[in-house]
Amino acid sequence: MRRQVPLFITFFVGTLLIVSVFIPPMENLGEDFTLFFDIIAVFAFFLGGGNLLRVHLTKLYRKSPDWGFSVVTVVGFFLMLAAGLFKIGNPGDISASVTAEGSMFQTMFNNVVLPLQSTMYALLAFFIASASYRAFRAKNREATILLVAAFIILLGRTPFGMMLTAWIPDSWSVLQVPNLAIWIMNSPNLAGQRAILIGIGLGVVSMSLRIILGIERTYLGDDR
Amino acid sequence: MDISNFLAAVLTLGIFSFLYKDNPVYRACEAIFVGVSAGYWAIVFFFDNLQKKFWEGVFPPDGSAGDHLLWFGAILGVLMLFRLSSKIGWIARWPLAFIVGATAGLYMITYFVSNAMNQVADTMLSLIVVNDVTGSIIWTQTIGALVVAVGVISGLVYFFFSKEHKGVFGATAKVGIWFLMITFGASFGYTVMSRMSLLIGRMSFLFRDWLGLIG
Numbered sequence: 297m298r299r300q301v302p303l304f305i306t307f308f309v310g311t312l313l314i315v316s317v318f319i320p321p322m323e324n325l326g327e328d329f330t331l332f333f334d335i336i337a338v339f340a341f342f343l344g345g346g347n348l349l350r351v352h353l354t355k356l357y358r359k360s361p362d363w364g365f366s367v368v369t370v371v372g373f374f375l376m377l378a379a380g381l382f383k384i385g386n387p388g389d390i391s392a393s394v395t396a397e398g399s400m401f402q403t404m405f406n407n408v409v410l411p412l413q414s415t416m417y418a419l420l421a422f423f424i425a426s427a428s429y430r431a432f433r434a435k436n437r438e439a440t441i442l443l444v445a446a447f448i449i450l451l452g453r454t455p456f457g458m459m460l461t462a463w464i465p466d467s468w469s470v471l472q473v474p475n476l477a478i479w480i481m482n483s484p485n486l487a488g489q490r491a492i493l494i495g496i497g498l499g500v501v502s503m504s505l506r507i508i509l510g511i512e513r514t515y516l517g518d519d520r
Numbered sequence: 521m522d523i524s525n526f527l528a529a530v531l532t533l534g535i536f537s538f539l540y541k542d543n544p545v546y547r548a549c550e551a552i553f554v555g556v557s558a559g560y561w562a563i564v565f566f567f568d569n570l571q572k573k574f575w576e577g578v579f580p581p582d583g584s585a586g587d588h589l590l591w592f593g594a595i596l597g598v599l600m601l602f603r604l605s606s607k608i609g610w611i612a613r614w615p616l617a618f619i620v621g622a623t624a625g626l627y628m629i630t631y632f633v634s635n636a637m638n639q640v641a642d643t644m645l646s647l648i649v650v651n652d653v654t655g656s657i658i659w660t661q662t663i664g665a666l667v668v669a670v671g672v673i674s675g676l677v678y679f680f681f682s683k684e685h686k687g688v689f690g691a692t693a694k695v696g697i698w699f700l701m702i703t704f705g706a707s708f709g710y711t712v713m714s715r716m717s718l719l720i721g722r723m724s725f726l727f728r729d730w731l732g733l734i735g
Binding site: 297298301302303305306307308309310311312313314317326328329330331332333334335336337338339340341342343344345346348362365366368369370371372373374375376377379380381393394395401403404405406407408409410411412413414415416417418419420421422424428437438439441442443444445446447448449450453470479480481482483484485486487488489490491492493494495496497498500501503504505507508515516517 | 559570601
């Protein structure tokens with residue numbers, strides 16, 4: 297029951313979806329199943345949210361080091377939940393969209409989630425500078441190629457790159473940095489992307505077959 | 521002063537304070553981000569998926585016949601919650617098996633078509649590009665087509681690990697690595713650009729929208 301039933305479900309559902317592609321009345325089965333995924337995802341998210349609460353409330357209860365930050369997390373979580381569930385400050389009535397402009401939920405998203413999220417990513421600009429230094433130390437041929445490609449792409453997307461090679465005559469315009477960047481994107485980069493995509497495609501087919509046939513079982517976890 | 525702008529600015533500066541060193545202000549901002557984001561997505565999932573897709577699907581507001589097949593998804597979702605029990609937690613594997621099996625079945629076909637077949641078809645084009653009107657060879661496009669063909673083949677040779685990379689095969693794989701390095705370089709360049717543009721966006725928010733120092 298613990299392993300055989302899930303393995304059978306995986307085999308049955310996987311095979312059904314593959315077969316459905318070749319049977320016209322069943323071709324929308326994939327869309328129906330995607331709808332099921334969305335519904336299951338809500339419950340999975342409840343589990344995730346519950347787990348977040350459990351971890352932080354345990355830290356609070358035990359007064360673990362830095363428990364104060366757990367208070368902040370829990371308060372933030374419940375504040376957002378309350379703002380969304382009770383539609384606090386929503387300009388429409390209770391039936392209006394939760395993301396309506398002016399509602400507390402949307403205001404918190406615009407002024408808390410968005411700035412924090414974009415600043416977190418913007419912070420990476422500084423760390424990517426040190427990563428660039430490591431990557432751009434051309435220690436071998438491969439690193440040099442990576443360096444040159446990245447450098448041309450970076451320069452090609454800035455006015456400085458255009459200014460730098462503006463003197464090159466139009467008959468040799470392909471050597472101007474912005475055009476060179478476009479050529480790199482459309483030719484060698486495209487070739488590399490395609491090789492990777494074909495590799496991913498074949499890899500997904502192979503992994504899907506392994507899962508459907510029950511060879512790959514790691515998603516079932518251990519037997520506890 | 522606009523309180524919402526002020527709040528966003530304080531949080532922005534709090535995150536940037538990490539550049540000096542890990543500090544309580546940064547960690548507080550990080551904790552706010554975790555809590556508020558989790559709350560945000562819980563609500564979005566609840567209203568978009570559970571209310572709109574499930575509830576309004578089963579009981580349409582216009583009174584039309586509902587799609588009772590959606591109960592199947594809800595039952596699987598409830599089974600997922602069995603994971604909370606230490607005794608019957610193994611039942612949660614059923615919805616998981618459903619998701620894994622369905623994803624494998626769906627992706628096997630779609631990825632094979634979009635990533636393998638379509639990419640191969642797009643590569644199998646004429647290597648010599650000719651101007652339709654004059655009949656002369658367009659050298660830039662011809663060189664581009666050749667580069668793409670050589671790059672895809674050599675890149676695939678590099679990914680073929682069932683044969684030792686020696687001799688002609690090894691040399692072709694080496695050329696494949698060079699093409700892959702150009703791809704990684706290009707991706708790296710774009711990542712740097714996107715992070716920089718985000719940084720410029722935050723600076724622009726701080727100095728223009730909040731402080732009003734720039735026009």
